[in-house]
Amino acid sequence: MSELLIKNAVVYDPINKVNGEKMDIAVKDGKIVDSIGNGADVIDAAGRLVYPGGVDAHTHIAGSKVNIGRIMRPDDSRLNNKPRTKITRPYTGYTVPNVYAMGYGYAEMGYTTAFEAAIPIMKARHTHEEFEEIPIIDKGGLTLFSSNWMVMDAIREDDLDRVAAYVAWGLEASRGWGVKIVNPGGGEAWGFGKNVAGLDDPVPNFEVTPRQIIRYLAEANEKLNLPHSIHLHCNNLGKPGNYTTTLETFDICKDIKPKRDRQAVHLTHIQFNAWGGNHWGDMESKGDVIAKYMNKNDHLTIDMGQLVFGSATTMTADGPVQYANAKLLKARWANGDVELEDASGVTPLSYHPESYIHGIMWAIGLELALLTEDPWKVLMTTDHPNGGPYVNYPDVVALLMSKKKREEAMAKIADLTFERTSIATIDRELDWYDIAIKTRAAHSKILGMVEYGKGHLGVGADADIAIYDLKPDETDATVEHEKVKAALRKAAYTIKGGEIVVKDGEITATPMGRTYWVKSTAPSDAHDRMMADLKLKFKNYYSVNFANYMVQDEYVHNPVIEECGYA
Amino acid sequence: MQTVTLVPKEQFKISIEAETITPDNFAGKSAQDIGAMIAYEGNTPRPLSELFDITVDGSADAADVKIEINGNVARVKRIGEAMSAGEIVINGDVDMRCGALMRGGSITITGYADSWVGREMRGGEITVKGNAGFYVGAGYRGEPCGMTGGKITVFGNVLDYVGEHLCGGEIIIKGNAGILPGISNKGGTIIIEGDTAMPGSEMTKGTIIVKGTVTEMMPVYQNEGTETVDGVEYTKYVGDVTVDGAGELFVK
Amino acid sequence: MKLDAIFISGRTVNQGVNLENKSSTAYFDAAGYCEMNSTDAGKISTDPGNNVKVTTDFGNVVVPMRICEGNPDGLIFIPMGPWANAVASPDTAGCGMPGFKGIPATVESTDEKAPTMPELMARLK
């Protein structure tokens, strides 16, 4: 591997508390080193902005939901088309890009790691087949446990260790990195077209409540000492008045002591869950109330789920909400329930500034980020492609950094929005340090990927580096927001594992990334109890045999395996 | 005024994609410039000069450009794609997607127009003197809207799905139409002077008038009695009730 | 005497069994026949095992006849395969799918021999 020296970089590396210092970065054998010989290739950053490679902890980039989105939407696949070149395969698609555009698009923006937000265990092989085709970026996935019969049965029998044993087994079966909970219990109720109304509404036929599902999985998560916390999509998403459920949910893990230096729970795309009012007519933002809670509590992190006007393809394991949206908007609707495990739905739609509802949703995402003081607590995401495609991240960054840009955007948004939100009154403008936290550092930290060299530029980190064509010292991001957006959209350089993969926004190399997964162990007696129940379920209820279920090694060519378990 | 005349040099067998042939692209260009433009014969790029004898008379803006194609272009696709102004006259048959995404100007086809003529049309006018294929004035796969404006007139017959996902504009078929004309019509007008079958399925808005015979009716329309349109009495149906449709279907 | 009928085709177990064995006589037995109900068979005065000639606007084929009382009057079935394709419509109706079902046809009894698979394909070269 070659050696590389990046000179005169203006570096923002929050994990190492580097805040816009001009420095050189030395790279050797794909890692950041403190110094190298003088034979190395040199990139003169010449005072330009340098970030660690972007990390996206919550995005839908691979698997059965993304692919039914593609199959359903040739109208999307025909957008953003680029013919093949010597280096790149063809690009297709805007909200559901093909696997090549998926990887190239992230790399062009200086991103080098992305985590798939939902893997149904029974369809995990599909997710990994797509991982193996997405070029350049490193990947991992969050495995769904939230309406799983094995989990709910163990909870009903108050057998926490058996819950942990199944989580350990499920993560290995799906080659996943963390525990994903979506509308806990609702997926099972959706099996007969129903839903759970709130945290204490028992799941039909299984007699456990969403609160219990969250609590047991959170405790199991810590017993197993997993690198990431539970990753939770709250009940009642997309319903006016749902913020009360969200606040109740926040409290569930308040007393849980995480085993690692991270949050006890991460709650995702909270924008969709921070709605006041009782119905569409009186819907209003509760972003401020959520932010107040965030400012008073440290056991949790959230991510925005920012809305971007234009086309989107909503996809989530929250089957009921996808059906409700499709019915309301008369949109196309795919539903994909997975036996014994979870629901899922895919609904293409588009967001319009003229709609005050979409205006409120747009505002809430920004309120969460701007009203929560500590930037580490609120990650920037659009829940790609639910709030909007990830290629619009630079637009969201510009909004966070510039009140002027917010005002320009607000001019086109329905007036009622501003009676129901506080966005127009917020002056805060985030700086380059905050943005580095919200687009790399905090993502890596909540995932437990810092020790794997992600999201920072300290010695020993992976040499994943983004150089943007903008000089922080000579650019007023609060005013020149177009320049900010353009610079972040096409990186001057993206370096992945020490190799230059993007130059002036164009792909120059397409190495394959790695897949990170967790191999954790629970006590053997709990494991045996779990396996007995699991074998019974395969015999009686699964439509595939146990021997054909787990993802095999052939599907993870470049694995990085975190080993952990009971202390 | 600028007139561009194209005469195909050979009988093309493999379809040629020639989306460059529009008044917008030819405006103010010389025969040499036009000849250098690339069309694709299957996977092979070929300059227009290899495919057509090109003569240019005068120079003008798109609105005053007239392109005349004399000869068989039954295997030349996408002529007039996304044109905004000017005129194209095709003396003969033309292949698929003629006038797709058209915004303005006019296209006249004296012979047969293959499928997807006027696909996703926004404005302007297309006249087909002969017959036309499937999906006249329809949309692309998965798009909620096909034609949103402009006018298509076909003197002969058309095949199935004419005006599918029509969101606006007007389609007049003087001959017969195949099955399911005006399916998912959201607000356009279709007049079929000949016969057709199963008109207006999933229509939510807009108008379909069938002056000939409807050989098969969809079982989803409310009979509202008779009504006279332009002096002719029809039975008026409103539907499609399964989509709470307020479309109006006039049947003899 | 010619019978006007609607032609359809489709899978059968035996056609499936011989899907990878198509140059065998077993494949002919599995896919080279025409089913109709006994009333229709009576109309063209033929018995099971005798050959019938099926003709559509797109071609004709001779195959042995079998009785299937499940067929309504005027409906004939030839399993998917070269014999059915001899009379199928190449028109893809604007969506890429040719015409394997609902094709107007005529059926008449015949003394002609039923072609083997290679013979059928040879007709097209």
Next chain:
Amino acid sequence: MIIKDVICPFCGCLCDDLAVEVENNKVIDVKHACKIGAAKIRGHNRIEAPMMRESKTDEFREVSYDEAINEAAKIFVNSKRPLMYGWASGLCEMMKKGVLLAEEVGGILDNTASVCHGPSALGVQEKGIPTGTLGQFANRADVVIFWGCNPVQAHPRHMSRYSVFAKGFFTNRGRKDRKIVVVDVRKTDTAEMADEYVQVNPGEDYKLLAAFRAAVADKADVIPDTVAGVSKEKIVELAAAMKGAKYGIVYFGMGVTQTRCKYKNIDIAVSLTTDLNAYTKFSIIPMRGHYNVTGAGQVFAWETGYVNGIDMSRGAPYYNPGETCSNDMLMREELDSAFVIGGDAGAHFPAQSIAQMAKIPVIQVDPFHNPTTEMANIVIPVKVSGVELAGTAYRMDSVCLRMRKLVDVDFPSDEEVLDKILAKVKEIKGVS
């Protein structure tokens, strides 16, 4: 030795509970499979060696793999409009190589769905598809509708494993817990064992489905006395039965995709299913034919954004069934070569389309002699996927499994042949 949990390489059921006995590298017995699956795994007349011929009426002459591959590469390089059809009997691994080759040669990538469930994808593009995994239906469905499909003949173990006799968590009495309805133009074997057989006039499924929608929406007054040969009473009665289901499932097949109105039948069937979700839980699923045609659609979708009929001639994929599928192209006589791999165009295209293939060079990559072989100029035999080659396949409900290798043979795999052809094409074109 007995290899257990074997996955069957024949139909979309992808049964994964087979037991195959192998003795010195030969399959000698297959257990738990249906007749069709057992026949495929036992295998029979395979093509022994690569062969070529100048004209399609000549006798084949045996050649080396290299000679056949070089000739195939030349045909590709000289083609302006090469069709690349089939893929569905192969594994996902080789399909990815097929996409790569199609991009390099600017070809038309199409799979067997275009004569099978291609129209289903067009219907999904209009309305989406409320569906689930087969075990979801086995565990929950109490109203089961087979519309235009005949699993007794086409998917023999479907009813016992998934749809009719399976005993699930909420359906532990199996058949007794289910109302089976069959809608077809004739009384098939599946209709014989149903609780209710609804005979629909050929080509009129679309109107019948529309009538069901009206009945479900309590707007039966617009329904005439009979629709498509079915009485209004029967339509209203069945609509009520559907609305009263705890969990309804519609299985549909070639009866609706191949008949008049084609994809619009699936379009409106999905709408009916979606409408029913306002009253109860209803799903719909296509009865996919080939064991990995679903995989072909999945792989092509994540590689190119589209499921079949993919025109790569402009360097970026373009999709438009009715313009870019195999039979569209053959009908318009605009192909100058055809490459058939993991599919049998000769046996499953209309004769008039095959007549066009007779005029152009045809390359076949397949283990077995079949009607496409009769049309071919170059034949390259390969391993039988799922028997002699391990890899990935997708079941009809998009659950993907890994097929095992049961025996070793010294034929190359289809993937290896594709790699070699691509390398030769690049060499001839002088690209790296």
